[in-house]
Amino acid sequence: MHPLLSAEQAVLGAVLLDPDQLSHLGWLAPDHFYRPVHQALFGALRKLHGDGHPALSADGPLPLSWVIDAVDEARLHVRGLTSVYAHTLIQACPRIEHAPVYGRMVLEGAIHRTIAQHAIGLHQAARADAVQGEVERVLRRADVLTGVLTDLARRWGTDPRPVAPTGAPTAAWAVPPTVQTDQVAEDERFLLAVLTEQPRAMDEVAAWLRPGDFADPAHGRLYRCLSALHHRGEPIDRITLLWEAQRRGLLSDGTLSGEQLAAVCDGMVPGSADWFGHRVMRHSLTRTAAASARAVRALAEDEVLVPGRLINHALHALDPLAEVRTRWAIANGSPTRKPRTSAPSAGGPPPARVQAARARSTPLAAASPPAPTGPIPAPAAARPPARGHH
Structure with a gap:
């Protein structure tokens, strides 16, 4: 059995007990569960708990009505759930306090699942x-994915900030680039022909x-030559461009031939x-965006990555898209988007982040924890670990 399925059964069994x-x-929310039947049952348990089910105030062993009513409530939203499966969940829980x-x-x-789904949406x-x-x-879709990553970081209790992956890229990253179309x-x-024929157009x-915006690497390097001539204030025509291309090795390394360069320069467009x-x-x-989406999906499908690293690596994979997007806004005269910031607030981390981090690291040993540095809410009165049902 997959560990994730075992964990879903165990947490439901613990709440049923x-x-x-x-x-x-x-x-933890119902949609965090993978199986629909588990989503419906956890949602039912939360609803009964929030409504103050009579079993919560009963003395002695936990009444069996807690399990029966939870199953009946979940059946309103999903098919195939039986009381027998509820008792299977109870048996699947090794330790209630875990x-x-x-x-x-x-x-x-x-x-992992949510990030992969939104990465697929961005790619589509x-x-x-x-x-x-x-x-x-x-x-x-890029805004949605960034918002999802930020929300998941808060739920997990980590600081959302772009972090580059360390080590060699995995095989999942070796995705072929998008096929270049004739258009x-x-x-x-x-564009190169216009810039060569109308040198002043470089100002536009x-x-x-940037050279990296060209799908054809040869076109990108040729645009770099035009940018260099423009930056130095030198004249631009087919001869100076050919000379600059030769100085940068485009002719000697086979990137371009003289005939190809002449075809670009002589194309009266x-x-x-x-x-x-703009095109x-x-x-x-x-x-x-497609390349960033593929990278994020590859990260999400790597089960070795813990959520904190996954979120931060995914944010880093979106940085190239953010950079191109900023220049796109400049080209269209739109205000640039504010960059992501991860500086902590003066009052410390948000309470939701603290709560998530504490919930993930609650000590299980009986030893007393070290003295806290700030106020901690008093824990709810604990019910005996195993009440059983009658």
Whole structure:
């Protein structure tokens, strides 16, 4: 049996045996469970607990009505749940007092699963926008994914900040790049031709267009040559561009041939550099979004990564998209988005983060913990670990 399934059964069995365990699982939600039947049952247990079920105030052994009513409530939302399975869950719980640890395992699985699902959504949006020549859908999905990562970080009790993965990339990262279409290559050639024919047009795109925005590496290196001539204030034409390309080794390493360079320079294309530049930039944004989505999904599918590292590595994988997005906003005259900040507040970490961290690390030993440095809410009155049912 998969450890995640065992953890889901164990945390439900613990709550069925001792409803007071729900007071230690306030950070766990029904949708964190993988199986729909487990989602429905945990939601029912929370509802009965919140409504003040009579079994909670009963003296002596826990009444069997707690289990029966929980199963009946869950049946309203899912099929196939029986009282027999509820008792199977009870038997699957080794130690009732370990419920917060079992809940943490469930939350870990939910974090990996949720990040992978939103990464897939971002990748699908990038592919759709690339076909339709738009970016609105992919920008919305990127905002959603960033918000999900921030929310999951707070639930887990960690500080959301981009952290680069250490060590060599895994095989899951070795994903082939997006196939370059004829339209993308044509837009790039047309832009280079306009910039060569109209040197002043470099002023229109130099502030936001970068060599890495070109899908064809040869076109990107050729644009770098144009940018260098423009930066030095030197004249730009087919001869100076050929000379700069030779100085940078584009002819000697086989990146370009003289004939290919001449074909770009001699292509008389009527049009605006700003217009072609925007098209190249749109392709770059959707292409970068797809690459970031693949990287985030590869991270989420790595079961070795603990949630804190997974979230921070995923935020780092989105940084290239944020950089391209900032330049896209500049190209369109829009205000740039504020960068993510992770500086702690003057009053310390948020209470929700503290609560999540404490819930994940509640000591199980009987030894007294060290003296706290700040006020800690008084724990709820503990019910005997095993009350049983009658």
